[in-house]
Amino acid sequence: MRFAFNPQLVPFSRRSYIQQLRRAIANASELGFNIIELTLTGPEYAPGIETLFGGDFMEVMTGSPTSFHLHLFPDAATSGEPALSDLQPYPRSIALRRTVQVVEFFERENPVEMYVVHGGQRHGDYTAHLAALRESLRTLDSLFPGLPIAVQNGFGPGVLSQLDLVLAFLDEAPNVRFSLHTGFAYQSVGLSRHTFMDRLGYMRRFGDRLAEIRWHNTAPGQRPSVPLHLDTEGGLDLEEVVALVGRNPGTVHLIDTVGNNAPALARERRVLHNVLVR
DSSP: OOEEEEOOOOHHHHHHHHHHHHHHHHHHHHHHHHHHHEEEEEHHHTTTTHHSSSSHHHHHHHTSOOOOOHHHHHHHHHHHOOOTTOOOOHHHHHHHOOOOOHHHHHHHHOOOOOOEOOOOOOSOOHHHHHHHHHHHHHHHHHHHTOOOOEEEEOOOOOOTOSSSHHHHHHOTTTOOEEEHHHHHHHTTTOOOHHHHHHHHHHHHHGGGGGGEOOOOOOOOOOOOOOOOSSSOOOOOOHHHHHHHSOOOOTTTTEESSSSSHHHHHHHHHHHHHHTTOO
16 A cells, blocks of 8 residues: 655745655655655746746755655636646647646656646536547647656536546546545535445446545535544545545555644544555
8 A cells, every 4th residue: 555645835935845845754754655745736836847846845855765746736627727628729738838847847857656637627518628638638648658647536617526527537538547536526426425436336447547546535514625534424434435446556545634734644544544454
């Protein structure tokens, strides 16, 4: 089993950003996490990749004993910024260009283990959006053959906000890897355990392409990102989820509900580990 977490670094200042990264690396080593995921949003991208990730920050990354994932533009679904599934060629080309710039930078400086991308905001027919997303992924694969990339489901206005659409997309894109956000997925079926488990049963067909599970709990009246160690009435049945899709040794188990908080990370990892080994 491989465990990851997203420390939710905030670039208040250059010095603070690097200190947060060092603390995340120390937490990963102490608590048994193999991978740290870093997030890049549109506003953070705007000043330039090297401004955020270059210099001393990259030196700390390069010297880390952990591997890294890069979570690219998760805010695209709510910000309305250009996305890989945009129906119009020009905004889609902008989204592709900035993704290419990020990949080129990291492949040159310190290749990450995986890039996690999003479909962005829906503006029209789902079928057309999914076709555009497949085309963008084909373009990235042609530019970077074998690039380790996975698409994550989203929420609300996102193109991949509905679990049924995710399954249809995986059916139609046989080479695409996937990152499952359990909280968004559960809420997308109206918090119906029966429907959720039924859809996960279908998702087992794509088990070899499930690159990552982003573990979030949720329940009626709750936000979609409740930590696993908190009791929720009507929340996820973690054991059932693991039984259906969580036992592939190639799948990374990621926690991004508690940031860089070491005690909370320890609790989250312990809960998840105990469920995975039963």
